Amino acid sequence: MSSTDVATAAVQYERHGFVGVIRINRPEARNAVNAAVAIGVGQALAEADADPAVRAAVITGAGDVFCAGADLKAIGRGESIDDPDHPERGFAGYVRHFVGIPTIAAVAGPALGGGTEIVLASDLAVVDPGATLGLPEVKRGLMAAAGGVIRLQRQVPHKIALELALTGDSIDAFSAVGFGLANKLSAPGAALQEAVELAERIARNAPVSVRETKRMIHRAAGLGSDWDDDAWALNDRAMGRVLRSDDVREGVRAFAERRTPAWTGR
Numbered sequence: 001m002s003s004t005d006v007a008t009a010a011v012q013y014e015r016h017g018f019v020g021v022i023r024i025n026r027p028e029a030r031n032a033v034n035a036a037v038a039i040g041v042g043q044a045l046a047e048a049d050a051d052p053a054v055r056a057a058v059i060t061g062a063g064d065v066f067c068a069g070a071d072l073k074a075i076g077r078g079e080s081i082d083d084p085d086h087p088e089r090g091f092a093g094y095v096r097h098f099v100g101i102p103t104i105a106a107v108a109g110p111a112l113g114g115g116t117e118i119v120l121a122s123d124l125a126v127v128d129p130g131a132t133l134g135l136p137e138v139k140r141g142l143m144a145a146a147g148g149v150i151r152l153q154r155q156v157p158h159k160i161a162l163e164l165a166l167t168g169d170s171i172d173a174f175s176a177v178g179f180g181l182a183n184k185l186s187a188p189g190a191a192l193q194e195a196v197e198l199a200e201r202i203a204r205n206a207p208v209s210v211r212e213t214k215r216m217i218h219r220a221a222g223l224g225s226d227w228d229d230d231a232w233a234l235n236d237r238a239m240g241r242v243l244r245s246d247d248v249r250e251g252v253r254a255f256a257e258r259r260t261p262a263w264t265g266r
Contacts, residue, residue: 011040012062013047018203019196020048020057020101024092027063032071033092033114038083042093049099052265055207056199059094059122060106060192061115066131067092069113070146091146095121098218100211102202106195107131107182112170116181117144120151123214125182126198127173128191133181134170154221156180206247207265212238 012023022044024031031037041059048054061067070081070091083093090096091114105111105122108131116133119125127133135144135152143149144165153161156179164171176182186194202210216238223231242248246266254261 010034010036011044013040013044015048015051015054016196017200018053018055019199020044020051020054021192021196022048022057022059023062024060024067025062027061027065029071029073030065030068030110031061031063031115032068032073034071034074034081035079035083037071038081038089038091038093039085040093042083042086042089042097045089045094045097045099045103049101052207054101055203055210055265056102056104057099058104058106058192058195058199059118060195061108063109065109065115066105066107066111067115067118068110069115069117092118094118095147100215102199102210102214104195104199105182106192107133107173108189108191110170113137113144113148114146117146117148117151119181120155121147124195124198125176126184126186126191126195127176127182128186129173129188131173131176131191132170133173133176134168135165136168136170138166139168206245206251206261206263208245208247209242209251212242 010026012025014021022041024037026032048057074081083089088096095117102123105119105125107119107125108128110132111119112134113136116135119133135148137144149165152165160179173185177185216235219234220231246264250261250263
């Protein structure tokens with residue numbers, strides 16, 4: 001069996017309209033991340049980003065666990081859990097794999113360690129009421145080095161980030177939404193459905209505008225004051241690409257003609 005076949009078994013990718021759905025498919029291992037998952041998620045994410053028909057992607061887990069983090073049994077056997085061809089994509093083929101389309105985590109059940117780091121790497125997150133999140137690495141003599149200690153402090157208040165990272169304790173879905181780790185609490189059993197609906201709301205907008213907006217928000221987060229010239233220079237270049245697009249012309253025409261825009265993403 002080739003690495004591609006293994007990845008296909010460990011990760012499922014489907015397109016529903018303008019939305020790509022990536023599902024980690026190792027329920028027997030609590031969707032723990034091994035090399036096959038890293039290869040499969042990375043491939044699916046790259047495919048979705050390169051497909052002009054896909055305007056947003058949702059990542060979820062099969063069964064009743066979102067992702068239990070790294071496959072410690074595989075690591076214990078001396079196996080690498082990275083994609084050998086794309087180590088630059090990071091843990092799960094995801095946490096360092098920037099794509100232009102928005103990504104949404106649909107979280108049901110536990111999302112621990114690397115599972116929470118996948119949530120942190122996603123642009124948005126929808127959580128089931130039964131979901132739990134946490135970075136328990138310090139309980140095992142490790143550190144949340146797949147983006148956890150980098151991103152957590154940027155997404156929740158500083159002291160909350162320190163408490164979660166230093167105690168290794170988990171939080172429930174209600175706390176995750178309250179702290180800002182997730183955008184929305186779904187109805188029970190509906191995290192994936194509501195994440196897809198959120199993705200569809202994004203997909204109704206101009207693809208070029210969405211991509212440039214996402215990139216600008218992420219890049220501006222690392223800059224200084226919003227009065228600094230560097231931030232405005234990035235902003236001006238992004239707006240220039242938007243104004244040169246076919247999408248902006250279509251948007252103006254559709255508004256004038258009182259019809260729904262037919263975006264091309266160009």
